[in-house]
Amino acid sequence: MSKKEIAADIAKILEEIYPEVPVPLDHQDPYTLLIAVLLSAQCTDVRVNKTTPALWQLADNPYDMARVPVEEIKAIIRPCGLSPMKSKAISNLSKIILEKHGGKVPSTFEDLEALPGVGHKTASVVMSQAFGHPAFPVDTHIHRLAYRWKLSTGKSVTKTEKDLKRLFPEETWNKLHLQIIFFGREYCPARGHDPHACPICSKYGRATLFK
Known part of the structure:
Protein backbone atom coordinates (compact mmCIF):
# COMPACT_ATOMS: atom_id res chain seq x y z
CA MET A 1 0.00 0.00 0.00
CA PRO A 22 -14.69 18.18 21.16
CA VAL A 23 -12.06 20.89 21.43
CA PRO A 24 -9.95 19.79 24.43
CA LEU A 25 -9.37 23.26 25.86
CA ASP A 26 -12.33 25.04 27.45
CA HIS A 27 -12.88 28.50 25.96
CA GLN A 28 -15.57 30.99 25.02
CA ASP A 29 -14.07 32.86 22.07
CA PRO A 30 -10.85 33.27 20.06
CA TYR A 31 -9.17 35.26 22.84
CA THR A 32 -9.77 32.74 25.61
CA LEU A 33 -8.77 29.93 23.23
CA LEU A 34 -5.53 31.76 22.42
CA ILE A 35 -4.68 32.14 26.10
CA ALA A 36 -5.61 28.52 26.88
CA VAL A 37 -3.41 27.21 24.07
CA LEU A 38 -0.53 29.39 25.24
CA LEU A 39 -0.92 27.96 28.74
CA SER A 40 -0.96 24.40 27.41
CA ALA A 41 2.72 24.53 26.42
CA GLN A 42 4.44 21.80 28.47
CA CYS A 43 1.20 21.37 30.44
CA THR A 44 -1.79 19.06 30.16
CA ASP A 45 -5.15 20.23 28.86
CA VAL A 46 -6.74 18.97 32.07
CA ARG A 47 -4.52 21.23 34.17
CA VAL A 48 -5.19 24.20 31.89
CA ASN A 49 -8.95 23.65 32.13
CA LYS A 50 -8.69 23.61 35.93
CA THR A 51 -6.68 26.84 35.92
CA THR A 52 -8.43 29.06 33.39
CA PRO A 53 -11.73 29.61 35.27
CA ALA A 54 -9.88 31.63 37.93
CA LEU A 55 -8.04 33.54 35.20
CA TRP A 56 -11.29 34.33 33.36
CA GLN A 57 -12.77 35.68 36.60
CA LEU A 58 -9.85 38.07 36.71
CA ALA A 59 -10.03 38.94 33.01
CA ASP A 60 -11.45 37.14 29.98
CA ASN A 61 -10.77 39.75 27.31
CA PRO A 62 -7.73 41.77 26.18
CA TYR A 63 -9.12 45.05 27.55
CA ASP A 64 -9.26 43.79 31.12
CA MET A 65 -6.19 41.55 30.89
CA ALA A 66 -3.99 44.41 29.72
CA ARG A 67 -4.71 46.21 33.00
CA VAL A 68 -3.94 43.27 35.28
CA PRO A 69 -0.45 43.31 36.85
CA VAL A 70 1.77 40.54 35.50
CA GLU A 71 2.34 39.25 39.04
CA GLU A 72 -1.39 38.62 39.48
CA ILE A 73 -1.54 36.67 36.22
CA LYS A 74 1.53 34.70 37.22
CA ALA A 75 0.07 33.75 40.60
CA ILE A 76 -3.04 32.26 38.97
CA ILE A 77 -1.36 30.38 36.14
CA ARG A 78 1.53 28.99 38.23
CA PRO A 79 0.08 25.42 38.18
CA CYS A 80 0.52 25.39 34.38
CA GLY A 81 4.29 25.84 34.62
CA LEU A 82 6.56 28.42 33.01
CA SER A 83 4.44 31.09 34.69
CA PRO A 84 7.02 33.95 34.53
CA MET A 85 7.28 33.65 30.74
CA LYS A 86 3.61 32.87 30.12
CA SER A 87 2.29 35.68 32.32
CA LYS A 88 4.43 38.27 30.51
CA ALA A 89 3.32 36.91 27.15
CA ILE A 90 -0.37 37.05 28.14
CA SER A 91 -0.02 40.63 29.33
CA ASN A 92 1.97 41.81 26.32
CA LEU A 93 -0.09 40.06 23.65
CA SER A 94 -3.26 41.51 25.18
CA LYS A 95 -1.81 45.01 24.82
CA ILE A 96 -0.75 44.34 21.24
CA ILE A 97 -4.20 43.00 20.35
CA LEU A 98 -5.65 46.26 21.65
CA GLU A 99 -3.12 48.53 20.02
CA LYS A 100 -2.71 46.83 16.64
CA HIS A 101 -5.85 44.76 16.10
CA GLY A 102 -8.67 46.79 17.61
CA GLY A 103 -9.17 44.36 20.48
CA LYS A 104 -9.79 41.37 18.19
CA VAL A 105 -7.58 38.32 17.96
CA PRO A 106 -5.98 38.45 14.49
CA SER A 107 -7.03 35.75 12.06
CA THR A 108 -3.85 35.30 10.02
CA PHE A 109 -0.83 33.13 10.74
CA GLU A 110 1.50 36.08 10.24
CA ASP A 111 -0.22 38.30 12.79
CA LEU A 112 -0.74 35.52 15.32
CA GLU A 113 2.86 34.35 15.19
CA ALA A 114 4.00 37.94 15.72
CA LEU A 115 2.35 37.95 19.16
CA PRO A 116 4.52 37.22 22.24
CA GLY A 117 4.50 33.56 23.25
CA VAL A 118 2.67 32.46 20.11
CA GLY A 119 4.50 29.98 17.91
CA HIS A 120 3.35 28.18 14.79
CA LYS A 121 1.60 25.37 16.66
CA THR A 122 -0.39 27.78 18.85
CA ALA A 123 -1.29 29.86 15.81
CA SER A 124 -2.38 26.73 13.97
CA VAL A 125 -4.71 25.70 16.80
CA VAL A 126 -6.32 29.14 16.89
CA MET A 127 -6.66 29.33 13.11
CA SER A 128 -8.23 25.87 13.04
CA GLN A 129 -10.44 25.85 16.12
CA ALA A 130 -11.37 29.53 16.40
CA PHE A 131 -11.56 30.59 12.75
CA GLY A 132 -12.11 27.33 10.86
CA HIS A 133 -9.07 27.89 8.65
CA PRO A 134 -7.52 24.63 7.42
CA ALA A 135 -4.51 23.90 9.65
Whole structure:
Protein backbone atom coordinates (compact mmCIF):
# COMPACT_ATOMS: atom_id res chain seq x y z
CA MET A 1 0.00 0.00 0.00
CA SER A 2 1.11 3.54 -0.68
CA LYS A 3 1.40 6.06 2.14
CA LYS A 4 -1.72 7.83 0.84
CA GLU A 5 -3.69 4.58 0.94
CA ILE A 6 -2.48 3.90 4.48
CA ALA A 7 -3.37 7.46 5.48
CA ALA A 8 -6.86 7.05 4.01
CA ASP A 9 -7.41 3.83 5.96
CA ILE A 10 -6.13 5.43 9.17
CA ALA A 11 -8.52 8.37 8.63
CA LYS A 12 -11.38 5.86 8.19
CA ILE A 13 -10.50 4.09 11.45
CA LEU A 14 -10.29 7.39 13.32
CA GLU A 15 -13.62 8.53 11.90
CA GLU A 16 -15.28 5.30 13.08
CA ILE A 17 -13.89 5.73 16.60
CA TYR A 18 -14.34 9.51 16.83
CA PRO A 19 -17.21 10.66 14.59
CA GLU A 20 -17.40 13.75 16.82
CA VAL A 21 -14.46 15.35 18.61
CA PRO A 22 -14.69 18.18 21.16
CA VAL A 23 -12.06 20.89 21.43
CA PRO A 24 -9.95 19.79 24.43
CA LEU A 25 -9.37 23.26 25.86
CA ASP A 26 -12.33 25.04 27.45
CA HIS A 27 -12.88 28.50 25.96
CA GLN A 28 -15.57 30.99 25.02
CA ASP A 29 -14.07 32.86 22.07
CA PRO A 30 -10.85 33.27 20.06
CA TYR A 31 -9.17 35.26 22.84
CA THR A 32 -9.77 32.74 25.61
CA LEU A 33 -8.77 29.93 23.23
CA LEU A 34 -5.53 31.76 22.42
CA ILE A 35 -4.68 32.14 26.10
CA ALA A 36 -5.61 28.52 26.88
CA VAL A 37 -3.41 27.21 24.07
CA LEU A 38 -0.53 29.39 25.24
CA LEU A 39 -0.92 27.96 28.74
CA SER A 40 -0.96 24.40 27.41
CA ALA A 41 2.72 24.53 26.42
CA GLN A 42 4.44 21.80 28.47
CA CYS A 43 1.20 21.37 30.44
CA THR A 44 -1.79 19.06 30.16
CA ASP A 45 -5.15 20.23 28.86
CA VAL A 46 -6.74 18.97 32.07
CA ARG A 47 -4.52 21.23 34.17
CA VAL A 48 -5.19 24.20 31.89
CA ASN A 49 -8.95 23.65 32.13
CA LYS A 50 -8.69 23.61 35.93
CA THR A 51 -6.68 26.84 35.92
CA THR A 52 -8.43 29.06 33.39
CA PRO A 53 -11.73 29.61 35.27
CA ALA A 54 -9.88 31.63 37.93
CA LEU A 55 -8.04 33.54 35.20
CA TRP A 56 -11.29 34.33 33.36
CA GLN A 57 -12.77 35.68 36.60
CA LEU A 58 -9.85 38.07 36.71
CA ALA A 59 -10.03 38.94 33.01
CA ASP A 60 -11.45 37.14 29.98
CA ASN A 61 -10.77 39.75 27.31
CA PRO A 62 -7.73 41.77 26.18
CA TYR A 63 -9.12 45.05 27.55
CA ASP A 64 -9.26 43.79 31.12
CA MET A 65 -6.19 41.55 30.89
CA ALA A 66 -3.99 44.41 29.72
CA ARG A 67 -4.71 46.21 33.00
CA VAL A 68 -3.94 43.27 35.28
CA PRO A 69 -0.45 43.31 36.85
CA VAL A 70 1.77 40.54 35.50
CA GLU A 71 2.34 39.25 39.04
CA GLU A 72 -1.39 38.62 39.48
CA ILE A 73 -1.54 36.67 36.22
CA LYS A 74 1.53 34.70 37.22
CA ALA A 75 0.07 33.75 40.60
CA ILE A 76 -3.04 32.26 38.97
CA ILE A 77 -1.36 30.38 36.14
CA ARG A 78 1.53 28.99 38.23
CA PRO A 79 0.08 25.42 38.18
CA CYS A 80 0.52 25.39 34.38
CA GLY A 81 4.29 25.84 34.62
CA LEU A 82 6.56 28.42 33.01
CA SER A 83 4.44 31.09 34.69
CA PRO A 84 7.02 33.95 34.53
CA MET A 85 7.28 33.65 30.74
CA LYS A 86 3.61 32.87 30.12
CA SER A 87 2.29 35.68 32.32
CA LYS A 88 4.43 38.27 30.51
CA ALA A 89 3.32 36.91 27.15
CA ILE A 90 -0.37 37.05 28.14
CA SER A 91 -0.02 40.63 29.33
CA ASN A 92 1.97 41.81 26.32
CA LEU A 93 -0.09 40.06 23.65
CA SER A 94 -3.26 41.51 25.18
CA LYS A 95 -1.81 45.01 24.82
CA ILE A 96 -0.75 44.34 21.24
CA ILE A 97 -4.20 43.00 20.35
CA LEU A 98 -5.65 46.26 21.65
CA GLU A 99 -3.12 48.53 20.02
CA LYS A 100 -2.71 46.83 16.64
CA HIS A 101 -5.85 44.76 16.10
CA GLY A 102 -8.67 46.79 17.61
CA GLY A 103 -9.17 44.36 20.48
CA LYS A 104 -9.79 41.37 18.19
CA VAL A 105 -7.58 38.32 17.96
CA PRO A 106 -5.98 38.45 14.49
CA SER A 107 -7.03 35.75 12.06
CA THR A 108 -3.85 35.30 10.02
CA PHE A 109 -0.83 33.13 10.74
CA GLU A 110 1.50 36.08 10.24
CA ASP A 111 -0.22 38.30 12.79
CA LEU A 112 -0.74 35.52 15.32
CA GLU A 113 2.86 34.35 15.19
CA ALA A 114 4.00 37.94 15.72
CA LEU A 115 2.35 37.95 19.16
CA PRO A 116 4.52 37.22 22.24
CA GLY A 117 4.50 33.56 23.25
CA VAL A 118 2.67 32.46 20.11
CA GLY A 119 4.50 29.98 17.91
CA HIS A 120 3.35 28.18 14.79
CA LYS A 121 1.60 25.37 16.66
CA THR A 122 -0.39 27.78 18.85
CA ALA A 123 -1.29 29.86 15.81
CA SER A 124 -2.38 26.73 13.97
CA VAL A 125 -4.71 25.70 16.80
CA VAL A 126 -6.32 29.14 16.89
CA MET A 127 -6.66 29.33 13.11
CA SER A 128 -8.23 25.87 13.04
CA GLN A 129 -10.44 25.85 16.12
CA ALA A 130 -11.37 29.53 16.40
CA PHE A 131 -11.56 30.59 12.75
CA GLY A 132 -12.11 27.33 10.86
CA HIS A 133 -9.07 27.89 8.65
CA PRO A 134 -7.52 24.63 7.42
CA ALA A 135 -4.51 23.90 9.65
CA PHE A 136 -2.75 20.84 11.04
CA PRO A 137 -1.34 21.68 14.50
CA VAL A 138 1.25 19.06 15.41
CA ASP A 139 1.58 18.36 19.13
CA THR A 140 3.62 15.63 20.80
CA HIS A 141 0.88 13.01 20.27
CA ILE A 142 0.57 13.70 16.54
CA HIS A 143 4.34 13.89 16.05
CA ARG A 144 4.81 10.58 17.87
CA LEU A 145 1.99 8.73 16.10
CA ALA A 146 2.92 9.97 12.63
CA TYR A 147 6.30 8.32 13.18
CA ARG A 148 4.79 5.15 14.68
CA TRP A 149 2.48 4.79 11.69
CA LYS A 150 5.30 5.43 9.20
CA LEU A 151 3.61 8.54 7.84
CA SER A 152 6.62 10.72 8.65
CA THR A 153 10.26 10.35 9.55
CA GLY A 154 9.78 12.06 12.92
CA LYS A 155 12.81 14.30 12.41
CA SER A 156 10.93 17.47 13.39
CA VAL A 157 7.38 18.71 13.99
CA THR A 158 7.79 20.95 10.95
CA LYS A 159 8.56 17.96 8.75
CA THR A 160 5.73 15.96 10.30
CA GLU A 161 3.25 18.76 9.58
CA LYS A 162 4.35 18.95 5.94
CA ASP A 163 4.16 15.17 5.54
CA LEU A 164 0.66 14.92 7.03
CA LYS A 165 -0.62 17.82 4.96
CA ARG A 166 0.53 16.02 1.82
CA LEU A 167 -1.13 12.75 2.84
CA PHE A 168 -4.53 13.92 4.09
CA PRO A 169 -7.10 16.07 2.24
CA GLU A 170 -7.13 19.68 3.41
CA GLU A 171 -10.81 19.57 4.29
CA THR A 172 -10.10 16.89 6.92
CA TRP A 173 -7.23 18.61 8.75
CA ASN A 174 -9.20 20.51 11.38
CA LYS A 175 -11.07 17.46 12.62
CA LEU A 176 -8.33 14.92 11.95
CA HIS A 177 -5.70 16.53 14.15
CA LEU A 178 -8.11 16.31 17.09
CA GLN A 179 -8.96 12.69 16.29
CA ILE A 180 -5.27 11.76 16.34
CA ILE A 181 -4.76 13.55 19.66
CA PHE A 182 -7.65 11.68 21.31
CA PHE A 183 -6.53 8.39 19.78
CA GLY A 184 -3.01 8.90 21.12
CA ARG A 185 -4.32 9.49 24.61
CA GLU A 186 -6.82 6.62 24.70
CA TYR A 187 -5.41 3.89 22.43
CA CYS A 188 -1.81 4.64 21.58
CA PRO A 189 0.07 6.21 24.52
CA ALA A 190 3.81 6.71 24.65
CA ARG A 191 4.21 4.21 27.50
CA GLY A 192 2.39 1.01 28.37
CA HIS A 193 1.30 0.60 24.76
CA ASP A 194 0.32 -2.81 23.38
CA PRO A 195 0.65 -2.51 19.59
CA HIS A 196 -1.22 -5.78 19.06
CA ALA A 197 -4.29 -4.29 20.74
CA CYS A 198 -4.06 -0.94 18.96
CA PRO A 199 -6.44 -0.78 15.96
CA ILE A 200 -3.92 1.22 13.95
CA CYS A 201 -0.50 0.04 15.17
CA SER A 202 -1.62 -3.58 14.72
CA LYS A 203 -1.95 -2.80 11.00
CA TYR A 204 0.58 -0.05 10.31
CA GLY A 205 2.87 0.30 13.33
CA ARG A 206 6.62 0.17 12.86
CA ALA A 207 8.13 -3.28 13.26
CA THR A 208 10.12 -2.10 16.29
CA LEU A 209 6.85 -1.79 18.23
CA PHE A 210 6.41 -5.54 18.13
CA LYS A 211 9.81 -6.57 19.45
